[in-house]
Amino acid sequence: MKLSFLSPEQRAAYDRDGYLLLDGFLSPDEVRRAKEGIARVCAARAAMTKDADGFNLEKINDDSMNPEVAAKGAGVFRKIQGAVFHVSEVLEVFTAPKMIRCMEDIIGGKIYLHSSKVMFKPANGGAAKPWHQDAAYWRNYEPNQVTVWLALDDATEENGCIWAIPGSHRLGLIPHVARELQVEESRIDMAKAVAVPVKPGGLLIFHSLVLHMSKKNLSAKNRCAIICDYDCSPNPCIDVRIKPSAFTHPALRPDGVWPLAAAA
Numbered sequence: 001m002k003l004s005f006l007s008p009e010q011r012a013a014y015d016r017d018g019y020l021l022l023d024g025f026l027s028p029d030e031v032r033r034a035k036e037g038i039a040r041v042c043a044a045r046a047a048m049t050k051d052a053d054g055f056n057l058e059k060i061n062d063d064s065m066n067p068e069v070a071a072k073g074a075g076v077f078r079k080i081q082g083a084v085f086h087v088s089e090v091l092e093v094f095t096a097p098k099m100i101r102c103m104e105d106i107i108g109g110k111i112y113l114h115s116s117k118v119m120f121k122p123a124n125g126g127a128a129k130p131w132h133q134d135a136a137y138w139r140n141y142e143p144n145q146v147t148v149w150l151a152l153d154d155a156t157e158e159n160g161c162i163w164a165i166p167g168s169h170r171l172g173l174i175p176h177v178a179r180e181l182q183v184e185e186s187r188i189d190m191a192k193a194v195a196v197p198v199k200p201g202g203l204l205i206f207h208s209l210v211l212h213m214s215k216k217n218l219s220a221k222n223r224c225a226i227i228c229d230y231d232c233s234p235n236p237c238i239d240v241r242i243k244p245s246a247f248t249h250p251a252l253r254p255d256g257v258w259p260l261a262a263a264a
């Protein structure tokens, strides 16, 4: 396969481990721009005390995102689902030619935007995300999606970086249990778990079957990342159900399918 962004070694590492870290994918200026956009959108919702429109609040002592659990505080967010609809700077990052070329090198053909989010993990208690495979959320589709996890803060072991099991994309879909969809630890070879710290602007690319998780943030430093999933099949973008009616994009089709092209 002809690569236009990745080196053959990077592509081979992705195939071997099911994930790949690219340091410095975004410049410090691009990181600052994305953070400012997110801060602007969050400031406009600073009074929110209940989940709405894809904005989920951090909950007190709760890892399950149960909307019934009390929020930690007004405007203390856990995530923004459908981030590209709300934050134009995040849309820019996830549809930028360099991102599309990188995804084309991984997926090997046409790509489609599948979903996006901002994942906050605020200092002093931002919740954990238990072991899971992203494909467990998308059982209606073939597990062909690729996730990009882009650090906007320094993601370290202390503030809750991603942990992954290299090669776990070859295990197939493992049973997940509710409520927060997760794999029981007894099913995981924990000796193989590796921490994947990422500097601001670093891009972690992973296969939708890679087992991964992040721990609670008990540090004094925030950890924010933006996440996008790309599909190689023309499945509708799963976030269109929460799309604000005012949002339009020339490539987003009425049936919810969102093809992307590097030259667009």
Ligand SMILES: O=C(O)CCC(=O)C(=O)O
Pocket (backbone or CB within 6 Å): 119, 121, 129, 134, 160, 212, 213, 214, 225, 227
């Ligand atoms: O950013 C994180 O801490 C975990 C994100 C994640 O794995 C997910 O949302 O599926």
